[in-house]
Every structure is written in C-alpha cells, then in structure tokens.
Amino acid sequence: MPTSVFLMNIGNTNTEYSIAKAGIIGVSGIIPTRELTADIVPKGMALAVASVVPEASVILKTLNPFFISTKIRTGVDWSKVDNSTIGADRVANAIHLTHEFSLPGICIDFGTAITFEAVDGNGYFVGGSIAPGRHLLRKALHDYTAQLPMIELFDDIPESGCNTLDAMRIGIDGGAIGMVEKQMELLAHQLGEPAEVIATGGDAAFFLKHIPWLKSGGKDFTIKGILKAWELNCES
Numbered sequence: 001m002p003t004s005v006f007l008m009n010i011g012n013t014n015t016e017y018s019i020a021k022a023g024i025i026g027v028s029g030i031i032p033t034r035e036l037t038a039d040i041v042p043k044g045m046a047l048a049v050a051s052v053v054p055e056a057s058v059i060l061k062t063l064n065p066f067f068i069s070t071k072i073r074t075g076v077d078w079s080k081v082d083n084s085t086i087g088a089d090r091v092a093n094a095i096h097l098t099h100e101f102s103l104p105g106i107c108i109d110f111g112t113a114i115t116f117e118a119v120d121g122n123g124y125f126v127g128g129s130i131a132p133g134r135h136l137l138r139k140a141l142h143d144y145t146a147q148l149p150m151i152e153l154f155d156d157i158p159e160s161g162c163n164t165l166d167a168m169r170i171g172i173d174g175g176a177i178g179m180v181e182k183q184m185e186l187l188a189h190q191l192g193e194p195a196e197v198i199a200t201g202g203d204a205a206f207f208l209k210h211i212p213w214l215k216s217g218g219k220d221f222t223i224k225g226i227l228k229a230w231e232l233n234c235e236s
Contacts, residue, residue, distance in 0.1 A: 005230055006041050008060075009089060009222045010051035012112040013135075014202065018220065019045075020227050025220060038063055048230040050088035050222060066230060068092050073232045075099055077124045086125075092225030093117045093200070094125050096217075099228050101198060104191045107217065108180065110201035112136055118187050118195070126190055129183050134203055137172045155206055177210050 007025070009016040015036050018028040031040070036056050041047055041063055050068040051057045057067070066072075068091050070083035076094050078086075093107040094117045106128075107117045112135065116128035132140065134153055142150040151165060157174055161167030188195065199207055199214040200221035208214050218224075 005046040005048050005227070007223050007226045007230070008041075008047070008049045008051070008065075009092070009226060010036065010049060010053050010056045011089065012052060015056070016220070016223055018223050020230075023227070023231065025223060025227060028220065028223070046230075048226050050092045050226050052087045052089055066233065068226055068229050072229060074229060075123070075232060076119060077122070080124050081127050083125075087115070089222055090115050090117050090128070092222045092229060094119055094225070095228050095232075096221055096225030097198065098123060100224070102196055104193060104195040106184070106187055106191075106195050106197045107221065108197065108199050108201075108204075108207070108214070109222065110199060110203040110207055114176070114180070114201075116183055116187060118191060120191055121193065128187065131179055131183070134172060134176050134206070137176065138168070141168065141172070153203070153206070155209060157210070173206070177207065180207060180211060 004019060004021045007018045007020055010033055013033060014030050015033045016030050018025045033053055033056055036059060038059055047063050047065040049060060049065045068088040070078045070086055070091055074095050076098050093109055097105045097107045098119050103119055104121045105119055109115045110133060112133050114131045114133050118126050118128050120126050138151055141148045151168055154169060158166040158169055161170045197214055198217035200217040208216055
C-alpha cells in the first residue's frame with residue numbers, strides 16, 4: 001500500500017483536501033470547488049476522492065483517482081437500501097461512523113445540504129435524509145422573492161422577529177433546528193434503539209450550540225472516511 005495518499009472531499013461549495021502519510025492525516029486545506037484544478041494534487045501521489053460534483057470528478061480523471069462509492073469495500077452493509085444514488089460524501093461518512101464509533105450511530109453533515117446517515121447495530125446502512133442547509137435556505141428566500149435580502153450566517157437566534165432580518169433568522173435557523181430534531185425522531189424510530197449522533201460539516205458549530213445531544217465528530221470526519229475506504233481497498 002502506498003505510504004502517502006492525497007484525500008479530497010469535493011462538495012458543492014468547497015473542497016477539503018488532506019495528505020495522509022502512513023495512515024496519519026497531516027497537511028490539510030480548503031478551496032472553493034469552482035477553483036479546483038488537477039494541479040492541486042502532488043505529482044505522482046495516489047489520490048482518493050469523494051465527489052458530489054460530476055464536473056470536478058471529470059477534471060481529476062486523468063490522475064486515475066480512487067473514487068468513493070458503495071461499489072468498493074466499505075465494511076458497511078448496503079443491502080437494505082437502493083445504494084445506486086447515494087452520494088460519495090454520505091458513503092464516506094457511513095464508513096467512518098461504522099469503523100470508529102459505537103453502533104447504532106447517526107452522522108449529520110451540516111454543509112450546503114444537511115445529510116443524515118444512519119447505520120444500525122448490525123452494520124446495515126438504513127438510510128437517512130437530505131435537506132437544504134442554512135445558507136441554501138437563505139439563498140432560496142433571496143432569489144425567489146422581490147424584497148428579502150441575502151443575510152449572513154449567525155450563531156445565535158433572536159428571541160422575536162421584530163424586523164425582517166430577525167424574522168428570517170428565526171424562520172430559517174429555528175426551522176433548521178426543528179427539522180434536525182424531527183428527522184432524529186424519525187431515524188430513532190427506524191433504528192428502534194438509542195443511537196450516538198455525530199455532527200460534522202462546515203456549519204456544525206451552530207447546531208452543536210443549539211442542540212445539546214449532538215456530539216462533534218470534527219471537521220475532518222468525511223476525510224477520515226475517505227482514508228479508511230482507501231485503506232480497506234488497498235488491503236484487499
């Protein structure tokens with residue numbers, strides 16, 4: 001197995017990358033996905049990629065990357081779901097969740113979209129859900145109304161909506177918290193037993209602040225899943 005591998009988590013907005021040497025993640029960074037080029041990968045280094053952006057995947061194909069999907073060796077049982085369209089980031093999250101946390105477990109990835117990945121006590125991926133993230137909700141209100149502004153992301157929620165800005169913050173951010181709590185009710189019922197719930201992604205800090213039962217999985221949760229997938233398949 002190569003001692004070094006370049007890991008990439010290509011998201012709709014940003015791309016995370018890291019270099020792992022002998023199984024240890026070291027140098028890391030983040031760039032806007034729209035600025036991604038093949039030059040970011042060190043020459044001659046192995047490449048493992050989880051991508052939800054087909055155009056970006058095409059850019060990297062000349063480098064013979066190892067792409068994350070449900071078709072590779074993962075240690076997760078996908079037989080209870082239609083796995084043909086599960087995003088590579090969700091696959092990587094399920095892999096890391098399965099190998100590094102107690103099961104049953106749920107990963108919530110707070111990014112452009114908010115994705116939920118649930119693995120039961122027997123290692124079966126039982127599904128989850130996908131919802132718009134806080135930035136995407138803001139953009140939708142701004143783009144599809146005549147007067148609502150594009151507002152920033154805030155860590156707190158106003159107590160009352162006495163003006164348009166605060167009303168939007170309560171509606172979007174309070175609604176996002178309520179959505180997460182409701183989705184967790186549904187997944188808990190589906191799993192049938194208590195599960196550890198791990199939060200990751202660029203917007204995880206907001207939800208960790210407002211939902212006390214969430215546990216931080218760190219911002220490199222998906223990257224670690226990509227590395228684990230790489231190791232599992234090199235070993236095989």
